[in-house]
Amino acid sequence: MPVSPRIEQLRQDLAGGPTDGVLARFWAEVALTGTPLIEPYDEEQRLVTFLWREEKPVGTVAVIGGPALWWEIPDNQLERLDGSDVWFRTYLVLADHRARYVLSPDDSLQPLAAAGTPEAVARAATFVPDPLNRSPFTLPGVVGDSVSPPQHFSTFALDQATPRDWCAPRAGVRRGAIRETTVASEVLGNERTLWLWESAVQGPDPALLVLLDGRDWNAALPIFPTLDNLVDAGELPPLVAVLPDSVDFTTRARELPCHEGFLGFLTDELLPWARTLTGATSDPRRTVIAGKSYGGLASVFAGLRRPDVFGTVIAQSGSFWWSPPGEEPEYLLRQVDHELSVRFCLDVGLQEGDWMIPQTQRLADALDQYADEVVYREYNGGHDLNCWLAELPTELHWAFRR
Template identity: 45%
Template sequence: MTPPAPPRTPMPPPELAVSPRIAELERDLASGAPDALPRFWAEVAGEGTPLVEPIAGDLDHRVVTFLWRDAGTRTSEVLLLANCVTDRSVLPQSRLTRIPGTDVWHRSYRMSGKWRGSYQFVALDEPFPDPPAVEDANSATTGHRMWRMLGLMAEPDPLNHRRLPARWGAPPRSVAELPDAPPQPWAAPRPGAPRGRVETHIVHSGHLGADRKVWAYLPPDHDPNVEYPILVLLDGDMWGDALPIQSTLDNLVAERRLPPLVAVMPDAVDNQTRWRDLGCHDPFLGFLRDDLLPWAARRWRVTDDPARTVIAGQSLGGLTALYAGLRAPERFGNLLAQSASVWWRPDGAGEPHWLAGQFAESAPLPLRIHLEVGTQEWILTPATRHLRNVLGDKGYDVSYAEHAGGHDYACWLGSLATGLITLTSGWA
């Protein structure tokens, strides 16, 4: 099965900028300063990358310079793969420039001071081919696959030690955040904070005809005699394993920003299975509703009240969270959708706002909904705003947020906590 793809809408090109630091280095090199290059790299090592510089008269933006150090003579091109900043459709702006005769490759952008995101580099022996001036469906698909293959060759920034783990054999990504990026106070473990525990289980699904691995979070001092709210968090292999959400839940509970709850996080298995299951797939919804939640209720005391049940997801997982509320409101009453793939529609054809149309055409349901999208998600941002307006016009209890970034776990990690706080506010 070939996974569907979002509409082929070219990415808006990022705004290029000139780095004062790079300009100074070039002047020093031109003047023959013998220590210019080692002094530059020593400063970079102390500050970390990317370089972030102010812009005179513009307090809302910064010059952000991505750097690659490569003394090898065979490297002919270095590409920046930055989430929702660069891609094949803006290839000229994705290419780093080498200062002749040095090991300095660089590319600078003017970016919002609130930006947070992940990125990688690809160093190539031969230049990556330019896309054709006029693309048809076949050439666009081929180019997209070639760009995705680059992602398997990419590597994180050796000069930046902040990493975002990946899954399914993909390389990790580097994380950057600018000075005004919103804090993520709940993500890191806190000394002395009571710790819950995470268990792994295997749950059989009659709907899927298969077993699924599930990560389960139990709050600190879990009491088997207490009935707990429940969170279903999709893409469990990320949140239960690669990018554990346990510290976030522990901290929120410790600060009384979230009631103690049980979280169940089903495995997405692999990319092809994920595309199938999280594409408004009724057998997967049946697994969540009829297999996973009853299994959790048999093992621990958890509520069957939809008003105290949250389903949360990102990207296709966000789409699934919204679909679960639409099709099973008797079980899922709180929907947390981060960068939901609301471009999706059955068979990849028809109404571009299919999900919004489903909500518009149905009677209002007893749902509480939190939507979030990145300002750089050029396809999803307008579609999510449209969905927000449709839900508001129907009278739904809907909250909405935008982050200065892209389609990125680096952003979702912090704002997942915000969504949970919002949806559970008022709970005892």
């Protein structure tokens, strides 16, 4: 295990005599700096130390997220420093890492259940954000037929991580108009909340962005200030953004993975409605669809099936492993077999596992044989909205470049 100089200094201080004052000073220092502890190592790497203060006896403490890969929970246990209330674990991490994480005292150390299942929801309820972290992050709860409460995380970004310079509201930047409404679909036989944003900078025939999983972007992240800033700075043209919600976990898992009906809802119901309301373009070269995870899968599927509507695709951490029941994995890869005038941007996190990266690379290579342009990008992070928001401005700039 990598060694934190600050923890080693604490170990030596504790060995030198009475511990109460030593520990009090240590925790006071941590409260001032925040957690995790970040220390230099070399030009490319940093030491990142996660901490837990034991206020009542615990048998184990695990960190889940960031460099502590969630599918390797038994390997991510913190160690208790002898004679103290300090639990710690140090990782050697590349200096461009961005992450979210939780701590799990008295963790069962069992593998996590599939997302959205009752077992996963119950397990997540035992996770806690880092009490001394200064960058909290909350994912909104899921409603409908699969109910789960909001999930609270802690985050950090090392000094070379992709900056999130565009996210905070800026003085003097006019805010776009935001409408929240409900739209019904005859194709799908359901209805959903939708957010429609129009940039304050106006122009004829504004460009059009469809951003899937709208509730995540609206409730958890500052997507609208980000778009305001990008358009105001000239990084994006006058723009209309349509953000449809995914209803609930079950509906999302049914509609986003390569679903012809959902694609029909987008092309035949949603976009005509948005264009009539806003005057947004019908030019596929200026119509972009973007999504993350299942939404990334849905976005690439839309570009393959309807290049006459979507001329540019952004897929962030796409779930390209997906296939219909009974079929071989990577169904979408087998659909790439024809020329099409579409541009694709596919990104994936270095912390997403040994399957996500090669799957994304294989799809990018296949698309490169047929599409107008393919961009493959890697970022140092996980399957994480915080990372996707950091990468999105660069990808939107690419998508809407003149």
